Amino acid sequence: xxxxxxxxxxxxxxxxxxxxxxxxIMPQSEIYEWPKDAAVKQKLExxxxxxFGMIIHWGLYAVPGxxxxxxxxxxxxxxxxxxxxxxxxxxxxxxxxxxxxxxxxNPEQWAKAGKAAGMKYLVFTTKHHDGFAMFxxxxxxxxxxxxxxxxxxxKDVAKYVFDAFRKENFMxxxxxxxxxxxxxxxxxxxxxxxxxxNNYDIRKYPWRWNMFKNFTQNxxxxxxxxxxxxxxxxxxxxxxxxxxxxNEEVLSWGANIPxxxxxxxxxxxxxxxRKAQPGLLMVDRTxxxxxxxxxxxxxxxPETQLDYPWESCMTLGGAWGFVPNDQYKSAxxxxxxxxxxxxxxxSLLLGIGPKADGTLPDDVVNKLTEIxxxxxxxxxxxxxxxxxxxYHDGQNWFTQSKDxxxxxxxxxxxxxxxxxxxxxxxxxxxxxxxxxxxxNQKIKxxxxxxxxxxxxxxxxxxxxxxxxxxPESK
Numbered sequence: 001x002x003x004x005x006x007x008x009x010x011x012x013x014x015x016x017x018x019x020x021x022x023x024x025i026m027p028q029s030e031i032y033e034w035p036k037d038a039a040v041k042q043k044l045e046x047x048x049x050x051x052f053g054m055i056i057h058w059g060l061y062a063v064p065g066x067x068x069x070x071x072x073x074x075x076x077x078x079x080x081x082x083x084x085x086x087x088x089x090x091x092x093x094x095x096x097x098x099x100x101x102x103x104x105x106n107p108e109q110w111a112k113a114g115k116a117a118g119m120k121y122l123v124f125t126t127k128h129h130d131g132f133a134m135f136x137x138x139x140x141x142x143x144x145x146x147x148x149x150x151x152x153x154x155k156d157v158a159k160y161v162f163d164a165f166r167k168e169n170f171m172x173x174x175x176x177x178x179x180x181x182x183x184x185x186x187x188x189x190x191x192x193x194x195x196x197x198n199n200y201d202i203r204k205y206p207w208r209w210n211m212f213k214n215f216t217q218n219x220x221x222x223x224x225x226x227x228x229x230x231x232x233x234x235x236x237x238x239x240x241x242x243x244x245x246x247n248e249e250v251l252s253w254g255a256n257i258p259x260x261x262x263x264x265x266x267x268x269x270x271x272x273x274r275k276a277q278p279g280l281l282m283v284d285r286t287x288x289x290x291x292x293x294x295x296x297x298x299x300x301x302p303e304t305q306l307d308y309p310w311e312s313c314m315t316l317g318g319a320w321g322f323v324p325n326d327q328y329k330s331a332x333x334x335x336x337x338x339x340x341x342x343x344x345x346x347s348l349l350l351g352i353g354p355k356a357d358g359t360l361p362d363d364v365v366n367k368l369t370e371i372x373x374x375x376x377x378x379x380x381x382x383x384x385x386x387x388x389x390x391y392h393d394g395q396n397w398f399t400q401s402k403d404x405x406x407x408x409x410x411x412x413x414x415x416x417x418x419x420x421x422x423x424x425x426x427x428x429x430x431x432x433x434x435x436x437x438x439x440n441q442k443i444k445x446x447x448x449x450x451x452x453x454x455x456x457x458x459x460x461x462x463x464x465x466x467x468x469x470x471p472e473s474k
Contacts (some may be wrong), residue, residue, distance in 0.1 A: 012435070033463075053350070057353050060096040062100075070319045098148065107163075109365075110354065117350075124158060127180070175234045188200050202260045231279075232283060233281070266291045292307065295308070301341055305343070413463060421456060424451050426452070427447065427472045428452065434468070
């Protein structure tokens with residue numbers, strides 16, 4: 001019966017997964033406020049050089065292999081087994097904490113796979129909306145360090161994840177959910193849990209909300225003070241925000257924003273965090289201002305080039321975390337997205353999910369290895385680059401070095417063979433050659449009716465051709 005129950009849960013949560021992801025996409029805005037702190041500006045410049053990162057969702061949801069956290073939220077887009085009551089489902093979900101025992105926990109495998117792919121920064125889910133902490137918090141017993149994994153020498157999971165990725169020279173980011181559906185200070189058992197928001201009137205019970213603010217600030221304080229150097233604090237759950245920041249865009253999410261402020265005092269959190277981690281990048285998603293140092297459109301790429309810092313966070317498969325039989329994007333698909341994103345001024349944060357035992361699925365490792373075969377040869381066109389005015393023409397995308405002395409072109413290949421590559425704008429300097437990055441091949445080009453043209457070179461490349469040239473003086 002238990003296996004049947006888990007199968008039903010998997011089916012109803014995974015079948016609706018695409019809808020779930022669409023429902024919770026964080027809307028992109030054109031509003032951006034550049035940071036004023038010099039150390040933050042410097043860190044942001046360094047982050048903009050990285051271009052390609054890994055976000056890891058790992059928590060209780062990995063045990064049955066279902067959508068992360070959302071199945072315990074009572075909103076009309078979420079489907080569950082109709083024979084199981086909502087309260088019983090939540091009890092079952094919370095009970096997964098007694099089963100989560102990742103005895104094969106191998107963050108070194110994750111970090112090596114990320115490095116092999118050409119990734120340069122990490123965002124690790126220290127706590128998702130379900131409130132289960134993937135670090136040894138002293139604020140709650142609801143954590144990986146308090147269950148069956150408590151006697152393992154690596155029970156403080158976040159520490160070993162961060163250490164493994166630091167050894168591979170990754171910039172380190174901590175994902176943290178502002179809402180906490182397990183906390184009695186957010187979802188109070190006195191009332192039903194109607195949706196993703198806190199379920200009591202904060203104006204009537206201010207003391208309870210103050211307890212939640214203290215709880216949240218203390219947990220973030222633990223992450224900022226006990227886990228070594230942290231570069232990014234990536235805060236999710238944009239509906240937890242001051243009331244004055246709720247606008248028509250926020251209301252359009254369909255998240256039923258309450259009439260009271262869910263303010264957790266971000267100025268205090270930022271000051272505390274940056275005292276411990278000078279120059280820390282704050283990413284308070286969708287709450288625009290001094291605490292959203294870069295924007296994070298989810299599962300999509302902006303239509304046009306943007307001149308402020310941003311990243312597209314996307315999944316490698318159909319899910320953020322691990323689900324059985326997930327369908328993963330091809331290496332070519334990921335590389336093509338990476339190229340488009342970078343040419344538009346952003347970074348790609350690619351989502352993967354370890355299994356409940358603490359290892360990555362073989363398919364994920366293989367996909368990351370395939371991606372790395374391209375980035376290892378063509379990375380000069382991606383890393384450390386900045387946008388250029390003429391950034392797109394047909395299947396060609398363009399970036400440039402920060403000093404503007406080198407332009408990089410990337411031609412996205414498909415199944416249709418071509419005899420020549422051509423584009424308008426971005427004209428190479430007269431008398432120079434174009435250099436193919438993968439093998440340093442020198443290519444002659446010509447200018448025909450204002451278009452740069454050259455014959456398609458001999459190559460084994462199947463994903464994208466990257467090349468460099470010195471541009472005409474402007």
